[in-house]
Amino acid sequence: xxHLISAGDLGRDDALLILDTAEELARVSERSxxxxxxxxxxxxxxxxxxxxxxxRISFEAAAKRLSADVINFSAKGxxxxxxxxxxxxxxxxxxxxxDAVVIRHSASGAxxxxxxxxxxxxxxxxxxxxxHPTQALLDAFSMRRRMGRLEGLKVAVVGDVLHSRxxxxxxxxxxxxGAEVTLVAPPTLLPVAVENWPCQVSYDLDAVLPKSDVVMMxxxxxxxxxxxxxxxAREYSRRYGLDRQRFAKLHDDAIVMHxxxxxxxxxxxxxxxxxxxxxxxxxxxxxxxxxxxxxxxxLGGAIGGEVK
Amino acid sequence: MIIRNARILGGDPxxxxxxxxxxxxxxxxxxxxxVFDADGLLALPGLVDxxxxxxxxxxxxxxxxxxxxQAAARGGYTAVHAMANTSPVxxxxxxxxxxxxxxxxxxxxxxxxxxxxxxxxxxxxLAELGAMADSAARVRVFSDDGKCVSDAVLMRRALEYxxxxxxxxxxxxxxxxxxxxxxxxxxxVSGRLGLAGWPxxxxxxxxxxxxxxxxxxxxxxxxCHVSTAGSVEIIRWAKSKGxxxxxxxTPHHLLLTDACAESSPVGPYNPIYKVNPPLRTAExxxxxxxxxxxxxxxxxxxxxxxxxxxxxxxxxxxxxxxMIGLETALSAVQEAMVxxxxxxxxxxxxxxxxxxxxxGRLSGHGQPLRVGxxxxxxxxxxxxxxxxxxxxxxxxxRNTPYEGMTLPGRVVATFLRGRPTVLEGKVV
Amino acid sequence: xxxxxxxxxxxxxxxxRNHSRAVLEAPDIHRALTRIAHEILERTKGAExxxxxxxxxxxxxxxxxxxxxxxxxxxxxVPVGAVDITMYRDDLRLKPARPLGHTDLxxxxxxxxxxxxVDDVLFSxxxxxxxxxxxxxxxxxxxxxxxxLVDRGHRELPIRADYVGKNLPTAKSEKVRVYLEETDxxxxxxxxxxxxx
Numbered sequence: 001x002x003h004l005i006s007a008g009d010l011g012r013d014d015a016l017l018i019l020d021t022a023e024e025l026a027r028v029s030e031r032s033x034x035x036x037x038x039x040x041x042x043x044x045x046x047x048x049x050x051x052x053x054x055x056r057i058s059f060e061a062a063a064k065r066l067s068a069d070v071i072n073f074s075a076k077g078x079x080x081x082x083x084x085x086x087x088x089x090x091x092x093x094x095x096x097x098x099d100a101v102v103i104r105h106s107a108s109g110a111x112x113x114x115x116x117x118x119x120x121x122x123x124x125x126x127x128x129x130x131x132h133p134t135q136a137l138l139d140a141f142s143m144r145r146r147m148g149r150l151e152g153l154k155v156a157v158v159g160d161v162l163h164s165r166x167x168x169x170x171x172x173x174x175x176x177x178g179a180e181v182t183l184v185a186p187p188t189l190l191p192v193a194v195e196n197w198p199c200q201v202s203y204d205l206d207a208v209l210p211k212s213d214v215v216m217m218x219x220x221x222x223x224x225x226x227x228x229x230x231x232x233a234r235e236y237s238r239r240y241g242l243d244r245q246r247f248a249k250l251h252d253d254a255i256v257m258h259x260x261x262x263x264x265x266x267x268x269x270x271x272x273x274x275x276x277x278x279x280x281x282x283x284x285x286x287x288x289x290x291x292x293x294x295x296x297x298x299l300g301g302a303i304g305g306e307v308k
Numbered sequence: 309m310i311i312r313n314a315r316i317l318g319g320d321p322x323x324x325x326x327x328x329x330x331x332x333x334x335x336x337x338x339x340x341x342x343v344f345d346a347d348g349l350l351a352l353p354g355l356v357d358x359x360x361x362x363x364x365x366x367x368x369x370x371x372x373x374x375x376x377x378q379a380a381a382r383g384g385y386t387a388v389h390a391m392a393n394t395s396p397v398x399x400x401x402x403x404x405x406x407x408x409x410x411x412x413x414x415x416x417x418x419x420x421x422x423x424x425x426x427x428x429x430x431x432x433x434l435a436e437l438g439a440m441a442d443s444a445a446r447v448r449v450f451s452d453d454g455k456c457v458s459d460a461v462l463m464r465r466a467l468e469y470x471x472x473x474x475x476x477x478x479x480x481x482x483x484x485x486x487x488x489x490x491x492x493x494x495x496x497v498s499g500r501l502g503l504a505g506w507p508x509x510x511x512x513x514x515x516x517x518x519x520x521x522x523x524x525x526x527x528x529x530x531x532c533h534v535s536t537a538g539s540v541e542i543i544r545w546a547k548s549k550g551x552x553x554x555x556x557x558t559p560h561h562l563l564l565t566d567a568c569a570e571s572s573p574v575g576p577y578n579p580i581y582k583v584n585p586p587l588r589t590a591e592x593x594x595x596x597x598x599x600x601x602x603x604x605x606x607x608x609x610x611x612x613x614x615x616x617x618x619x620x621x622x623x624x625x626x627x628x629x630x631m632i633g634l635e636t637a638l639s640a641v642q643e644a645m646v647x648x649x650x651x652x653x654x655x656x657x658x659x660x661x662x663x664x665x666x667x668g669r670l671s672g673h674g675q676p677l678r679v680g681x682x683x684x685x686x687x688x689x690x691x692x693x694x695x696x697x698x699x700x701x702x703x704x705x706r707n708t709p710y711e712g713m714t715l716p717g718r719v720v721a722t723f724l725r726g727r728p729t730v731l732e733g734k735v736v
Numbered sequence: 737x738x739x740x741x742x743x744x745x746x747x748x749x750x751x752x753r754n755h756s757r758a759v760l761e762a763p764d765i766h767r768a769l770t771r772i773a774h775e776i777l778e779r780t781k782g783a784e785x786x787x788x789x790x791x792x793x794x795x796x797x798x799x800x801x802x803x804x805x806x807x808x809x810x811x812x813x814v815p816v817g818a819v820d821i822t823m824y825r826d827d828l829r830l831k832p833a834r835p836l837g838h839t840d841l842x843x844x845x846x847x848x849x850x851x852x853x854v855d856d857v858l859f860s861x862x863x864x865x866x867x868x869x870x871x872x873x874x875x876x877x878x879x880x881x882x883x884x885l886v887d888r889g890h891r892e893l894p895i896r897a898d899y900v901g902k903n904l905p906t907a908k909s910e911k912v913r914v915y916l917e918e919t920d921x922x923x924x925x926x927x928x929x930x931x932x933x
Contacts, residue, residue, distance in 0.1 A: 027839060
């Protein structure tokens, strides 16, 4: 594995190796000394063109726990905001000797482009409305920990699928790992040709909930209302929000997930978000662990010319 | 002067005697000084492009009239229509005359300026269409290409107004609201790649409206770069009504699909494939090829759109739209239409020379290769096949979508009114 | 350890391979482990605060076997666990990233304990060096000792074993392969001369 750009690039064995590695590394987070010397001398650059403090901090903690040197490069106030191109930024990072570049960008496909300009590994930390593979990995990891399995697990992904990189990555990864995904959204928020994705599709949340083991709520941006994707926040919430009444339709072992940040009261009610069957807080901790696993597997062995 | 052993439209080798820029005599074994021994090469009438972006004035970093017409000559073209979206916009007699004069000055091929339909391409007020028609440039084709004349009233008026001087409005059919932020054909690939979809209906709705408008006011309509199967159906229907609607298709829409954005020799999300209108599906390609074969689509136009490297070496969304095409057009058409048995060389000459000249009301071009015609001749070797080499192109830009592909054919020589503009594949 | 990491080559009895010979058979291994268990009891005065930590994969198996024997002889359970050293290796950059082994500390931890590290083969000493680093991050033992089934020499670091099953003189080009019932279906230690291909 050279890069992690799309969850679709991961075969079943690759994905399981990441999850199993994360399972071992989770124990490191439990001990008093949380640091490992493994990536000493490696340089990880966090290249963030979009504000995402949570994702950046998660990658930063993961890299630091593996003793990598971390350089945070955020687009604001840097040469990027002065009009420097992605390519020139890439060449700058290359000159700094970055072994891995973790990139968050508003343009779908930016990590693919970056990978053609740098020698190091590229990790996609979210590109436009395309993918967010480490989020999908941490979601799968959280599900497996809570539910004990992924094979045959029924997962409903609810909300703005059209603009969601989390949904895309989750559909690809979970289907690879044998889970059965159902996307639930109003028709305006589903991509064209979604019927060809490896999942089911429904417009009716109430019909899907009783059959689901996991319900993953996606963030819905209020701006979508202005582009007529739905009439109003109130109507969206009534039809697709997870409130107490809907929560009661889930079977007793089912769990609720959300990649964050949440719009409480919009796609999820506060009492659902804070319930013991919500994994929302542990998803954050699992994020560090899974990202450690990814960085270890990308950088923990020979890179390029280092192989004898 | 004599061109020897040329196979006109693939027929038996003959010699062509050229006097004063005209074909004076055709036959075997003519006496006289040999200019060029074609040695059995295919002879086509000099190609005519209805849709070229020469970028001058304003974006001389991407292309100039000089380099663009060199590229045209090297692609076998003897005339190109220079689109109006320059800076300043070609919306006055002054600008179109400037472009026309530059074409005359360099002489690699004839440059026929296209005038803007609306001032500044802003879609608010008609440009001075009559002044451009009456200028030295004799503008007959008007287009806001790059932008759609989306206002129905304005479009109706433009269609009506140009009747006074036998002009034609060449519409860039793109409903603007349906394509806000659009990046790639809306379909399976755009959904997977998370690129904002560019629906076929945005093109088809405008074409349908414009056909109806043209019929209503009894005017001529030309549809630029048709890209969808649905557009083909609408144009076929309009023609069946006897309406004066013509259409063009680009070589890239005949050869490439939106799948290129996902996997290609140059990697996924490579904006070398970003173009307006977007590359569509294999089904659309099939329909476009059939339409070009049966005449529903009248001609091939390159939409040669040069961009400097920095406008393409970016993330997809930030990249400029467009691809160069003059130097590869004939090869692409051979690959898409001739190798597939859909067109013979006579039909290629019709779609790439005769019909575009007629649509553009361009005299002295698009004439069959016979005695008395202008000696605009393209000598082509269809038997070779080679990898496309962007480095070997003479266009100032390198944004060809065919890098990493092999294409058939090679333009060996081009003659403009008997004067060689290209010999042995090199610009003279 | 470094030699024995890989499981046996599939297909056929390992002893049948060219240029390999068994240096320890099952009874030899059993006797060696029994002796090591006795020595640990002797040296640690009844193994009262001993924790046995095996280095995965086969070291962990050997640690469990030694613990069973100590329990037999003394009637007391010795805490046993495993410490994976992958993340502490000094040769990570020589191979693609390796899958991690399992680290498993007994409930009482290792603080103030006598930790006996158990490995199958002692060779360069680098594995043990990595294990010492790993222990450092896991707690603060009173003392650390080392038990190994085979010491084949060729040390590259100032490290020696406290308990040795068998000292085995080898050429550096030879490989020592340890097979254990639990992981490999049989008990044996083979000395393999790599055949030049």
